[in-house]
Amino acid sequence: MTGTSTDVRTTTTERAGADEPGRDAPVLEVRGLKVVYDTASGPVTAVDGVDLTVNPGEFVAVVGESGCGKSTMLFGVAQLLSPPARIAGGEVVFRGQSLVAMNDKQLAPIRWKNLSVVMQSAMNALNPVKRIGDQYADTMRAHGVKEKAEITKRSEEVLALVGIDRIHLRSYPHQLSGGMRQRAMIAMALLFAPELIIMDEPTSALDVVAQRSLMLQIKELQRLLGFAVLFVTHDMSLVSHFSDRLLVMYAGQEVEFGATRTVFDRPAHPYSKGLLEAFPSIRGPKVPLVGIPGAPPALNAMPPGCRYEPRCPFAYEDCKTVVPALYQVGGSRARCLLHSPDHQPPAGQPVVAVVTDEEVL
Amino acid sequence: MSTPILEARGLTRVFRVGGFLNRHDLHAVDDASFAIGGSEILALVGESGSGKSTIARLLAQVYTPSAGEILFEGTPLTKLRSRADQMRYRAAVPMVFQDPFSSLNQSYPVSHGIERGLKLHRSDLDAEGRRSEAERVMEAVGMRPASEALRKYPYELSGGQRQRVGFAQALAYKPKVILADEPVSMLDISVRIGLLNLMAKLRDEDHVSLLYITHDIASARYIADRMMVMYAGHVVESGPVDEVLQSPQHPYTQLLVAAVPDPRAMPTMTAEQAAGEPPKVIDPKPGCRFADRCPLAKEVCRTTTPPLLELQPRHEVACHVAADRVGRGAESEELGRAADLVGSAA
Numbered sequence: 001m002t003g004t005s006t007d008v009r010t011t012t013t014e015r016a017g018a019d020e021p022g023r024d025a026p027v028l029e030v031r032g033l034k035v036v037y038d039t040a041s042g043p044v045t046a047v048d049g050v051d052l053t054v055n056p057g058e059f060v061a062v063v064g065e066s067g068c069g070k071s072t073m074l075f076g077v078a079q080l081l082s083p084p085a086r087i088a089g090g091e092v093v094f095r096g097q098s099l100v101a102m103n104d105k106q107l108a109p110i111r112w113k114n115l116s117v118v119m120q121s122a123m124n125a126l127n128p129v130k131r132i133g134d135q136y137a138d139t140m141r142a143h144g145v146k147e148k149a150e151i152t153k154r155s156e157e158v159l160a161l162v163g164i165d166r167i168h169l170r171s172y173p174h175q176l177s178g179g180m181r182q183r184a185m186i187a188m189a190l191l192f193a194p195e196l197i198i199m200d201e202p203t204s205a206l207d208v209v210a211q212r213s214l215m216l217q218i219k220e221l222q223r224l225l226g227f228a229v230l231f232v233t234h235d236m237s238l239v240s241h242f243s244d245r246l247l248v249m250y251a252g253q254e255v256e257f258g259a260t261r262t263v264f265d266r267p268a269h270p271y272s273k274g275l276l277e278a279f280p281s282i283r284g285p286k287v288p289l290v291g292i293p294g295a296p297p298a299l300n301a302m303p304p305g306c307r308y309e310p311r312c313p314f315a316y317e318d319c320k321t322v323v324p325a326l327y328q329v330g331g332s333r334a335r336c337l338l339h340s341p342d343h344q345p346p347a348g349q350p351v352v353a354v355v356t357d358e359e360v361l
Numbered sequence: 362m363s364t365p366i367l368e369a370r371g372l373t374r375v376f377r378v379g380g381f382l383n384r385h386d387l388h389a390v391d392d393a394s395f396a397i398g399g400s401e402i403l404a405l406v407g408e409s410g411s412g413k414s415t416i417a418r419l420l421a422q423v424y425t426p427s428a429g430e431i432l433f434e435g436t437p438l439t440k441l442r443s444r445a446d447q448m449r450y451r452a453a454v455p456m457v458f459q460d461p462f463s464s465l466n467q468s469y470p471v472s473h474g475i476e477r478g479l480k481l482h483r484s485d486l487d488a489e490g491r492r493s494e495a496e497r498v499m500e501a502v503g504m505r506p507a508s509e510a511l512r513k514y515p516y517e518l519s520g521g522q523r524q525r526v527g528f529a530q531a532l533a534y535k536p537k538v539i540l541a542d543e544p545v546s547m548l549d550i551s552v553r554i555g556l557l558n559l560m561a562k563l564r565d566e567d568h569v570s571l572l573y574i575t576h577d578i579a580s581a582r583y584i585a586d587r588m589m590v591m592y593a594g595h596v597v598e599s600g601p602v603d604e605v606l607q608s609p610q611h612p613y614t615q616l617l618v619a620a621v622p623d624p625r626a627m628p629t630m631t632a633e634q635a636a637g638e639p640p641k642v643i644d645p646k647p648g649c650r651f652a653d654r655c656p657l658a659k660e661v662c663r664t665t666t667p668p669l670l671e672l673q674p675r676h677e678v679a680c681h682v683a684a685d686r687v688g689r690g691a692e693s694e695e696l697g698r699a700a701d702l703v704g705s706a707a
Binding site for chain 1: 408409521522549550553554555557558578579580582583606616618620621622
């Protein structure tokens with residue numbers, strides 16, 4: 001394994017030196033990305049003005065509940081949206097090029113070579129009637145690698161990187177376990193040593209042990225090959241020790257973005273705080289937890305002020321009417337009026353509402 | 362100890378797999394023995410394919426055991442022959458399913474499912490009685506105002522609310538033990554805790570026991586009293602939840618505990634430990650099924666199935682090495698060998 005990995009590392013560094021506009025320029029820059037779904041009753045905004053940067057070799061995690069727009073955002077970044085979803089505004093700049101303005105023909109050489117995607121369910125993302133090796137070969141041929149020996153060599157290399165024996169190039173997806181399929185997908189994403197790999201909940205179908213092992217492996221590959229990762233998950237605890245920065249999304253918006261450790265230790269937004277407090281721990285004293293009462297708002301019926309206000313234990317009068325901007329809090333930014341100088345809660349103290357454990361209809 | 366409500370003795374379920382010429386036996390659950398007492402939550406944890414759901418389905422009589430028996434309040438289920446007895450058992454041991462989006466009938470309001478169950482299982486009630494009973498259980502699961510909640514259709518409810526309705530349906534039968542198969546794994550983190558608190562409340566206030574099947578160990582610790590760990594169809598460890606988590610004796614439990622993501626503490630699992638996959642239990646040979654992944658495995662582990670032994674009070678472990686640690690290695694090997702002989706004869 002060590003022999004092959006050194007080869008790959010050299011290719012990456014060569015490329016990084018030759019192609020990139022600047023050594024420290026972000027590999028991905030998303031500015032004000034807005035994605036809408038066209039429905040019979042008019043457009044519905046699923047992603048509302050997300051700003052995000054990913055630096056070379058960085059691991060950025062995006063967390064949020066189902067329906068918060070995290071996967072839609074990811075698809076928007078990868079230019080994989082199909083009607084009724086469309087990008088209604090904003091910029092996606094990858095290696096200095098704007099992806100939003102490109103058509104499929106212009107995107108094709110970038111896809112998989114520079115930017116690859118690992119989908120949530122490898123079971124559905126791999127072709128069930130084709131051998132793993134054939135699927136790798138397809139991908140490589142599509143990008144102009146015709147030499148059979150070269151295809152085999154590279155396929156074996158990437159499979160070795162994720163710790164799968166090369167005999168599985170002859171296997172069909174159903175012959176591999178869930179964890180192996182997911183690793184085979186990641187190996188496929190590594191065929192061309194891309195600068196950025198987008199991962200949409202790659203571990204959520206796996207067991208804790210397999211999950212942890214896959215995360216360790218992704219991290220190790222990242223150290224070895226130097227690619228950046230944009231990782232979407234609903235499980236905040238999963239990325240707590242793996243991501244460099246963390247973006248928390250709620251109701252289509254970015255509510256907090258900062259260094260992972262900072263967000264975990266001192267969450268600036270009540271929603272991040274609520275999410276963190278909803279995790280029971282397997283160590284330390286047992287404390288009663290409450291979770292977050294209520295449910296996220298429907299996309300077509302957003303609260304006029306802060307979108308989290310109806311569920312927020314810290315909410316006060318201003319939150320109902322004033323739309324919060326993103327405020328700088330230490331090194332992070334948070335979309336909460338508590339951090340705004342102009343809309344402080346009455347008497348200087350936030351009112352903490354009593355949180356009950358019931359569903360109010 | 363008084364008679365447990367549900368007890369399994371040597372519970373085994375074998376599925377026939379393969380075609381005509383290459384028929385094999387898949388041992389989904391092998392020789393599992395456990396008991397669920399009154400007002401307690403037993404968490405059943407393990408990875409997918411370890412046999413957790415098969416156990417729930419055996420208890421719910423969806424499957425019949427290939428060997429072993431299930432006792433309900435001391436009576437073997439095979440003795441419950443009459444329809445009345447069967448109905449009584451099914452009402453006493455209802456099931457709550459994983460997916461709240463497909464387990465409710467979309468075409469009817471919530472009241473329909475609850476009242477239908479009541480009609481079947483509580484024939485003493487008239488329409489008025491059923492209505493007030495339905496309201497009682499809806500309030501018990503924290504859906505208020507109950508009369509309004511009962512009129513809602515499933516599509517009007519969030520995932521957390523639907524799962525509460527699932528518990529309300531089960532509760533309407535005045536159950537003794539609710540079999541909850543991954544009841545919160547489809548829900549978002551923020552509403553999960555509410556459901557877990559509800560399960561704890563059902564135990565504490567309504568004195569219902571629960572078999573809580575999950576792969577989420579942290580949530581098991583949060584509500585369960587005891588915990589049972591399964592690996593490849595075998596029960597490998599069981600005991601009071603804190604004891605199992607604080608001093609796990611079986612190497613697999615140790616691996617599982619080390620793998621749990623916890624934002625408050627650094628993970629302790631290394632890549633080497635995680636290597637390997639649980640075996641497919643097809644035509645199994647005697648021996649510990651974790652032996653191939655186990656750092657402590659000895660020769661005997663590959664030849665003799667370790668029996669579940671009570672190594673500390675109420676804390677059972679199926680591991681030759683752990684038994685050896687407390688000076689009971691020889692006993693473990695002997696018992697295991699005897700059980701393997703019986704197994705191969707059967």
